[in-house]
Amino acid sequence: MKPNYSFYIFLVYVSFFSTLVPAITGFFRIKYLGAREKALFYLILVSLVSESVIFILRELNIRNLYVARIYDVMEFTLISLFYIRLFDKSKITLYMKILVFVFIGIAILDFYYNGISSMDDIFLTTESILFMIYSLFAFFHLLQNPVYDNVLAAPLFWFNTAILTYFSGNLFLFVFSNYLENHFAKVSPALWGIHSLLNIVFYFLISTGFWKTATQRT
Amino acid sequence: MENGNPTDIILLIAAGCMGMLILVVSIILFVVYYQKKVLAQKNNFQRQLLSATVDVQEKERERIAKNVHDDLGMKLSVIRQGFQKIMRNTESKELITRVAGENIRVIDDSIEIVRNVAKELFPPGLVKLGFTKSLAELCKQITNAGQLTVSFMQGNSEIKLPEKTGLQLYRVTQELLNNIIKHSAATEVRVDLQRNETHTSLTITHNGKGISSVEINKLMNEEKGTGLKSLQSRAQLINAAINYETGNSEQKPFIEVHIGHEEKNH
Numbered sequence: 001m002k003p004n005y006s007f008y009i010f011l012v013y014v015s016f017f018s019t020l021v022p023a024i025t026g027f028f029r030i031k032y033l034g035a036r037e038k039a040l041f042y043l044i045l046v047s048l049v050s051e052s053v054i055f056i057l058r059e060l061n062i063r064n065l066y067v068a069r070i071y072d073v074m075e076f077t078l079i080s081l082f083y084i085r086l087f088d089k090s091k092i093t094l095y096m097k098i099l100v101f102v103f104i105g106i107a108i109l110d111f112y113y114n115g116i117s118s119m120d121d122i123f124l125t126t127e128s129i130l131f132m133i134y135s136l137f138a139f140f141h142l143l144q145n146p147v148y149d150n151v152l153a154a155p156l157f158w159f160n161t162a163i164l165t166y167f168s169g170n171l172f173l174f175v176f177s178n179y180l181e182n183h184f185a186k187v188s189p190a191l192w193g194i195h196s197l198l199n200i201v202f203y204f205l206i207s208t209g210f211w212k213t214a215t216q217r218t
Numbered sequence: 219m220e221n222g223n224p225t226d227i228i229l230l231i232a233a234g235c236m237g238m239l240i241l242v243v244s245i246i247l248f249v250v251y252y253q254k255k256v257l258a259q260k261n262n263f264q265r266q267l268l269s270a271t272v273d274v275q276e277k278e279r280e281r282i283a284k285n286v287h288d289d290l291g292m293k294l295s296v297i298r299q300g301f302q303k304i305m306r307n308t309e310s311k312e313l314i315t316r317v318a319g320e321n322i323r324v325i326d327d328s329i330e331i332v333r334n335v336a337k338e339l340f341p342p343g344l345v346k347l348g349f350t351k352s353l354a355e356l357c358k359q360i361t362n363a364g365q366l367t368v369s370f371m372q373g374n375s376e377i378k379l380p381e382k383t384g385l386q387l388y389r390v391t392q393e394l395l396n397n398i399i400k401h402s403a404a405t406e407v408r409v410d411l412q413r414n415e416t417h418t419s420l421t422i423t424h425n426g427k428g429i430s431s432v433e434i435n436k437l438m439n440e441e442k443g444t445g446l447k448s449l450q451s452r453a454q455l456i457n458a459a460i461n462y463e464t465g466n467s468e469q470k471p472f473i474e475v476h477i478g479h480e481e482k483n484h
Binding site for chain 1: 227228231232234235238239241242245246249250252253254256257260
């Protein structure tokens with residue numbers, strides 16, 4: 001029996017439209033967004049544009065993987081910027097800044113040697129592990145510097161939860177992405193359905209973070 | 219694996235993703251739980267500080283009321299009796315002169331009592347002399363009392379602090395010196411006041427028995443640590459941190475009060 005992937009494909013569409021939620025929330029909360037939060041707002045805008053391009057190219061049956069790869073580099077830069085601004089008084093930001101340039105350099109070299117139309121599983125896996133570490137540090141920072149009476153009122157909690165959930169959940173997918181794409185292409189919609197589900201959760205949590213930026217500090 | 223069942227592949231990857239998500243949810247729940255626990259501890263500590271402050275205030279009021287009642291009340295009664303004596307013997311010029319002279323002396327004593335009470339309520343030197351000179355004066359007064367020698371050192375020529383900060387830091391220093399006199403058996407104390415662009419620090423070094431911040435925290439958690447809680451409460455009012463060091467063979471025990479300058483931090 002041929003597997004039915006219509007539900008996963010449906011998730012891909014929901015994921016695409018869910019990008020609008022944080023974009024709209026961020027737009028309404030723009031005056032409350034600090035430099036740190038703006039990095040994530042720009043990420044959402046970049047995500048909205050790239051998802052739209054991917055969506056259109058998919059409908060036109062044109063390969064769109066290179067758009068995702070350009071997006072991955074921008075995503076890495078903007079999320080790194082978010083954490084650099086969070087830890088701005090710490091010496092660790094110097095290493096974070098160096099890592100941004102190293103990653104961009106590796107991505108450009110990879111485009112040059114391996115072409116732009118294949119999955120860069122090493123880049124995505126390393127990025128995921130790195131952001132998982134950053135987000136754990138951020139939770140530690142949040143507990144060490146309790147600005148809010150309730151942690152659920154802190155936008156940082158929601159942004160960090162979004163990043164940790166997205167990159168942890170997708171880690172296995174990213175590790176095996178190239179392998180699966182090459183050897184099990186037919187199960188790809190189902191696996192990217194999981195990715196879409198995590199995307200929806202990510203956008204929902206980021207929207208909550210944007211919404212909470214208007215919360216008064218105690 | 220290339221001949222594997224696609225459904226198995228999906229399940230395997232999905233299980234991996236699910237495992238990671240369970241781990242993430244556990245971390246998030248821990249963060250929420252831990253923050254609530256820390257917050258509850260912080261609130262409890264704030265309640266204890268408030269209670270200690272109220273206790274100290276009540277004790278201070280009780281002491282002032284006692285001074286006013288016992289000393290000033292008695293003096294005023296003596297003055298009243300003197301006037302009654304004069305009223306009963308208006309013709310005896312000698313008695314009037316003697317009683318009036320006695321009353322003047324008692325009135326002078328009463329003025330001194332009022333002055334002392336006012337001084338205890340708010341050190342007049344703080345407004346007239348400024349914080350640094352008042353602190354130097356306090357050290358001199360303790361030295362003059364004879365129990366121990368307190369020397370005062372300052373880095374800059376004049377350290378100006380906002381009135382509220384100056385008063386609280388003066389009270390904190392007073393209480394710390396009082397504790398050193400009562401508990402450390404020190405004979406020499408040095409009060410060192412320094413200020414730079416980011417903070418003001420007051421270091422009290424002595425040659426007696428020191429106490430560590432850990433021991434202080436332990437004492438503060440006990441019922442009897444009212445004075446320490448009051449100290450902590452005053453320190454919090456001016457955004458100051460107090461650090462207690464027991465000292466070692468090379469370093470004498472010391473207490474450091476560190477105040478960050480808000481205008482530089484924001």
